[in-house]
Amino acid sequence: EIVALLAGDGPLRGERVLITAGPTREAIDPVRFIGNRSSGRMGFAVAAAAARAGAKVVLVAGPCSLATPGGVERVDVESAREMHEAVMQRAGDCDIFIATAAVADYRVDRVPEQKIKKSDQPVALTLVPNPDILQAVAGLPRAPFTVGFAAETERLAEYAEAKRARKGLDMIAANLVGGGRDTGFDSADNALEVFWAGGHRSLPRAPKIQLAEALVALIAERRHGNDQTTDSRPASG
Amino acid sequence: EIVALLAGDGPLRGERVLITAGPTREAIDPVRFIGNRSSGRMGFAVAAAAARAGAKVVLVAGPCSLATPGGVERVDVESAREMHEAVMQRAGDCDIFIATAAVADYRVDRVPEQKIKKSDQPVALTLVPNPDILQAVAGLPRAPFTVGFAAETERLAEYAEAKRARKGLDMIAANLVGGGRDTGFDSADNALEVFWAGGHRSLPRAPKIQLAEALVALIAERRHGNDQTTDSRPASG
Numbered sequence: 148e149i150v151a152l153l154a155g156d157g158p159l160r161g162e163r164v165l166i167t168a169g170p171t172r173e174a175i176d177p178v179r180f181i182g183n184r185s186s187g188r189m190g191f192a193v194a195a196a197a198a199r200a201g202a203k204v205v206l207v208a209g210p211c212s213l214a215t216p217g218g219v220e221r222v223d224v225e226s227a228r229e230m231h232e233a234v235m236q237r238a239g240d241c242d243i244f245i246a247t248a249a250v251a252d253y254r255v256d257r258v259p260e261q262k263i264k265k266s267d268q269p270v271a272l273t274l275v276p277n278p279d280i281l282q283a284v285a286g287l288p289r290a291p292f293t294v295g296f297a298a299e300t301e302r303l304a305e306y307a308e309a310k311r312a313r314k315g316l317d318m319i320a321a322n323l324v325g326g327g328r329d330t331g332f333d334s335a336d337n338a339l340e341v342f343w344a345g346g347h348r349s350l351p352r353a354p355k356i357q358l359a360e361a362l363v364a365l366i367a368e369r370r371h372g373n374d375q376t377t378d379s380r381p382a383s384g
Numbered sequence: 385e386i387v388a389l390l391a392g393d394g395p396l397r398g399e400r401v402l403i404t405a406g407p408t409r410e411a412i413d414p415v416r417f418i419g420n421r422s423s424g425r426m427g428f429a430v431a432a433a434a435a436r437a438g439a440k441v442v443l444v445a446g447p448c449s450l451a452t453p454g455g456v457e458r459v460d461v462e463s464a465r466e467m468h469e470a471v472m473q474r475a476g477d478c479d480i481f482i483a484t485a486a487v488a489d490y491r492v493d494r495v496p497e498q499k500i501k502k503s504d505q506p507v508a509l510t511l512v513p514n515p516d517i518l519q520a521v522a523g524l525p526r527a528p529f530t531v532g533f534a535a536e537t538e539r540l541a542e543y544a545e546a547k548r549a550r551k552g553l554d555m556i557a558a559n560l561v562g563g564g565r566d567t568g569f570d571s572a573d574n575a576l577e578v579f580w581a582g583g584h585r586s587l588p589r590a591p592k593i594q595l596a597e598a599l600v601a602l603i604a605e606r607r608h609g610n611d612q613t614t615d616s617r618p619a620s621g
Contacts, residue, residue, distance in 0.1 A: 172419075175418065177537050177561065178420050178421050178486070178535060178537070178561055179418060179419070179420045179421075179488075180418070180419055180420065180421070181412065181416060181417070181418055181419075182409075182416070182417055182418075182419045183415050183416045183417065184415050184416075184417070212449060249415070251416075252500075252502040253502075253507055256506070260537075261537045261538055262535075262536065262537045262561075263489075265489040265490075265513065266513070267513050268513075269493070269510050269511060269512050269513075270490055270510075270511040271508060271509070271510055271511075272508070272509040272510075272511060273506050273507075273508055273509075274506060274507040274508075274509060275506050276502065276503070276504050276505075276506075298415060298499075299499065300414050300415070300497075300498045300499045301498055324414065324415055
């Protein structure tokens with residue numbers, strides 16, 4: 148089995164996997180934008196792990212300065228709407244969709260063509276909701292096995308499982324961010340709580356590369372479980 | 385003279401130079417922020433050039449993933465208010481202040497402790513002005529020789545010279561950004577129009593490293609000119 152893995156004959160062999168990663172940026176004007184603290188590292192690690200597991204991987208990446216993993220096809224985007232378009236063009240042709248990107252929930256409603264000049268008066272910005280990429284993919288007539296991510300600052304299990312159920316996801320991987328924790332967005336380490344309908348697994352704190360391996364193994368296990376083709380079940384069972 | 389330059393006995397020998405660089409980030413909530421497209425490269429190049437010119441350089445840097453130039457003391461900050469505090473602590477003890485940072489003009493007035501949950505309703509953000517670091521330094525009783533930067537999307541000379549005069553700067557270096565131009569924020573090349581009271585010089589498009597050398601030479605020339613100690617004037621003149 149180790150030989151098979153090394154040969155690229157891994158648990159996702161032949162699967163077409165679409166992954167989003169990184170932050171998105173929403174323009175306020177030509178020089179300012181709304182961003183978020185996602186480094187993209189978790190998503191790039193998942194893409195690398197999926198490729199090593201034998202999958203054909205397309206990675207739709209927001210602005211982040213990370214090298215493309217070997218064997219992965221990369222599509223660069225900036226805003227949530229650009230990411231939505233890039234994903235929807237490809238979602239019909241994939242078996243597994245893993246949405247690790249920290250997509251901006253909101254964009255600025257009107258973006259001026261010129262830089263907003265500074266004044267000593269307050270400025271009002273109106274933010275309007277962006278398209279929900281995860282929900283759009285999970286709601287497709289022939290949806291791929293869809294895995295979401297949730298970054299929460301509080302009440303992790305409650306918010307994550309509610310998000311999974313509301314969006315009709317097959318699986319959600321959640322982690323705590325902010326508040327000086329040494330995991331999550333800017334960290335090399337992370338820890339995940341993974342939820343699916345009727346089940347849960349904790350992936351304890353580890354470097355993102357290792358954690359991505361564990362998550363990809365769990366996705367392969369659950370995906371095969373859903374397909375009634377669980378390879379790990381003893382043949383005599 | 386070349387030997388003197390190579391020995392670090394350059395045109396800014398003995399000068400204490402304080403430089404700001406990079407963007408600043410203004411938190412919207414624990415995961416979202418307002419940023420801008422400054423890469424920090426121009427400021428880091430100016431810091432390197434000033435150190436090579438013999439100056440003792442302190443670089444106050446917003447979030448950017450660049451290596452600290454050799455011989456430069458670096459102070460990392462995130463928000464405009466943090467940069468303001470770091471600069472004002474040091475501005476009284478410097479001879480030259482070069483403000484290349486793209487400091488956020490505005491911050492969000494109230495930042496919640498928890499992540500703002502997504503809804504399908506618009507969100508109103510109120511932005512309030514940040515302290516003006518450049519004006520604060522230029523207005524000190526014993527102000528250093530103060531050099532500002534201006535990134536404009538239109539009417540470059542007019543906006544830049546107005547900013548220089550309004551803030552009481554000794555010099556301002558301006559460049560056009562946005563609109564698909566291949567100079568400015570995300571580019572390796574740049575071009576600058578430099579203005580001072582009664583004078584102007586164009587520094588044509590060049591790699592930022594070279595452009596920083598030219599700017600530092602011009603600052604040394606103008607600073608010495610103001611001090612009535614122009615070394616380049618022939619002794620017999």
